[in-house]
Amino acid sequence: MSRWTVLLAQPVPVEPLDVVPIVRVLEKCPAKAFDVEETQLSSPTPPRRSGYDIVVVPGGEGARATYADTPVMGLLDEHVRAGRRTYTVCSGAFVPAARGLLEGRTVATHTGKAAALAASGLCTARQGLVRDGAITSVGGTAVGHVKALALALQIVADHEPGLLPALWTRLDIDPSRLPQVEVVR
Template identity: 40%
Template sequence: MVAFDSAEYLDVIGPLETFATAAAVTSDRQAYSLAIAAREIRPLSASSGLAILPTVDYAALAEADTVLVAGGAGIEAASQDAALLEALRHAARGSCRIASVCTGAFVLAAAGLLDGRRAATHWNWCARLAERYPAVTVEADPIFLVDRGIWTSAGVTAGIDMTLAMIERDHGPNLAMRTAQELVMFRRRPGGQSQFSAELKLQATPHRPIRTLQEWVLENLAADLSVEALAARAAMSARNFARVFQRETQMTPARFVEQARLQKARELLELTARGLEEVAAACGYGSADVLTRAMQRRLGVAPIDYRRRFGAIWNEPSEGAKDHARH
């Protein structure tokens, strides 16, 4: 993690603690080793006044598998740090995964690493990033973006969402979910997502029998999820089940199933290279055509266009598909 004077403390600590938690909950205690890099190894003062203690200098970036750049009030000076910009360019020429948190995108842009790419940053800085670096396509909506090996995220806590996506990419969805649970936070939201999530609805449901059924639905989206089938699984009549489900979740069973299937489809489109028919089957849609109609109706975008915009796999270069060990 690259830090500097007046960096945003949460931009630095949020992703690092997320990686550290992932390493702690997996059997592979060396899954991630962490360091904070700065121009000089001396205490830095975050924008909040809290101290940041770097342990390596910019030369260490050349040996890293992942380099993240924090944002914060000190971003203008960091964007003019020639040594930092050259160290980032050097790291990017190798197999290093480069990322920014919040306004850290300005540093990547200053290094020329975002030219011809799409990028995300804090919503309040999108216009400035686009105006200052016209070669960058700035996206105001996504939580995070991946474009040909470069990751950028929106403001502050979105860096944690991006980190969970990296963990999922490196070690699979189970570790990402366990990490989110350990941090007592919502499961990672896909990059193109803002507030839509069946999992968030699930976590707000205190009624244990309904919650248990919802958990089963999320794991069995290709099953028969009709009201009758779900009612039978809950040992209720269809009428009583629909009434109880509506009361406890503020939505119909059919609406929950629709949201859950669409959420899973978005995740598969973002994080895998599966074909549309395979994605549709995994999510319980009868065909790619049915999936397309559902996404067009609810999101106003076709699956292939959604993947082009938000897909981590789709936007990686061919060498990015290699199985890198992230240490």
């Protein structure tokens, strides 16, 4: 089993309900399979590492802001362009979209914000749990923590699927009630 490095790159302000389930689910995985670092997109301080296995961008009011070329944004650019696993929660999809990183892609975002994201002309917006290449996103009308929980469990499924049964038991989750990922390409 690997120890996967995860960067949770948060907009300011962030939606806490988009963050807490991801951190808590990954922390509860057996054998400490995930090492999560939290930072802000606007931080002038570089992240601890120069590269991560996984980058997650949660949503929140700050997700539609324009971010300068900070070390965190540079890392996000390199990560996505290299085709590495990237995940967004709800309006978090606006961050890579604003950087031109979602061109020609299909992503999920909040139902009320899908038209604005699609209006950029760079990507197609949907609801649900969507995978397009190395980018997986979740959005729709569900409350933020429900979407974030689904995405956190998808991260585990993608990287350590053998841990899911123990995690479902520990979290008292019925896997048949979880959204299925729609693979676009």
